Amino acid sequence: MTQVAVLGARGRMGEASVRAIEATSDMSVVAEIDVDDNLREIVEKKANVVLVFSPPGVAHEQVQWCIEQGIHVVVGTSGFDEDAVQQIRAALIERDEVNVFVVPNFSVGAVLLTQFAAKAAPLFESVEIIEMHHPDKVDAPSGTAQHTAELIARARAKAGSAPSPDATSRDPHGTRGGRIEEVNVHAVRVRGFMSSQEVLFGSEGEILRLRYDSVTRESLMPGVLAALRAVPGLPGVTIGLETVLSLG
Numbered sequence: 001m002t003q004v005a006v007l008g009a010r011g012r013m014g015e016a017s018v019r020a021i022e023a024t025s026d027m028s029v030v031a032e033i034d035v036d037d038n039l040r041e042i043v044e045k046k047a048n049v050v051l052v053f054s055p056p057g058v059a060h061e062q063v064q065w066c067i068e069q070g071i072h073v074v075v076g077t078s079g080f081d082e083d084a085v086q087q088i089r090a091a092l093i094e095r096d097e098v099n100v101f102v103v104p105n106f107s108v109g110a111v112l113l114t115q116f117a118a119k120a121a122p123l124f125e126s127v128e129i130i131e132m133h134h135p136d137k138v139d140a141p142s143g144t145a146q147h148t149a150e151l152i153a154r155a156r157a158k159a160g161s162a163p164s165p166d167a168t169s170r171d172p173h174g175t176r177g178g179r180i181e182e183v184n185v186h187a188v189r190v191r192g193f194m195s196s197q198e199v200l201f202g203s204e205g206e207i208l209r210l211r212y213d214s215v216t217r218e219s220l221m222p223g224v225l226a227a228l229r230a231v232p233g234l235p236g237v238t239i240g241l242e243t244v245l246s247l248g
């Protein structure tokens with residue numbers, strides 16, 4: 001029986017995850033940690049895996065703490081970019097028995113979109129990302145958009161693609177969006193969305209539009225459970241649910 005501790009347990013993803021884990025026959029929740037709870041409970045309750053859905057501002061330090069305690073970690077919190085992953089790798093040098101699985105998005109649709117986008121990336125002149133989320137989300141861009149932009153940029157660099165053409169020389173309000181490794185990213189926060197993303201590709205005379213929509217947090221639970229089951233067998237740092245889905 002895998003004993004799971006959930007960080008951010010009373011938040012939107014934490015609550016849904018506790019319910020999903022408790023409904024399995026091979027995993028149970030031994031610690032539900034939220035703001036003001038003591039992390040020591042994770043060790044006292046003998047958790048084998050920690051699932052992290054605490055806010056981006058606190059999750060980095062908490063992941064480091066879990067590594068120091070020798071406990072595997074599944075990171076759901078957004079904002080674990082290349083720098084953050086490097087810090088995890090550095091911490092694992094001292095604790096090479098610990099595995100960390102960073103999952104920018106637990107939705108199968110989102111994982112497939114990201115993979116398709118990386119494939120399409122060198123084949124079009126232009127690419128931009130639009131991510132759409134609920135207005136209670138505290139960070140932008142989404143971790144998913146960050147991950148997608150990094151994979152697109154890597155695929156374009158490998159193919160020697162030129163940057164997307166853009167004649168804009170005046171944009172006093174920043175309406176062209178943010179840039180992640182030369183990919184323009186636009187973050188939308190509108191009530192009614194849960195999590196959606198579109199990647200637009202274009203060449204002369206044609207547009208390819210890739211899109212996914214997650215409309216409930218329950219849609220992410222198969223991915224959460226798959227990641228929790230997989231992490232003990234994934235040495236070091238692994239990024240992206242595609243590893244578990246045998247796609248990437």
Ligand SMILES: NC(=O)C1=CN([C@@H]2O[C@H](COP(=O)(O)OP(=O)(O)OC[C@H]3O[C@@H](n4cnc5c(N)ncnc54)[C@H](OP(=O)(O)O)[C@@H]3O)[C@@H](O)[C@H]2O)C=CC1
Pocket residue numbers: 007008009010011012013014033034035036053054055056058075076077078079103104105106107143220
């Ligand atoms: N990988 C994926 O597929 C997904 C990732 N996410 C990411 O997960 C993160 C959480 O999202 P969501 O559940 O919507 O956010 P919520 O704000 O609903 O949940 C976060 C919870 O963590 C609590 N918290 C605050 N400080 C601490 C602390 N020091 N230790 C433990 N818990 C703390 C918050 O309490 P309080 O509100 O009182 O501050 C809140 O209950 C975000 O980064 C989001 O982007 C979300 C959905 C899917």
Ligand SMILES: O=C(O)C1=N[C@H](C(=O)O)C[C@H](O)C1
Pocket residue numbers: 078079104105106133134137141142143144145194195196
């Ligand atoms: O905050 C959210 O809701 C989500 N956050 C993750 C992200 O930043 O990509 C995953 C999903 O998009 C939902």
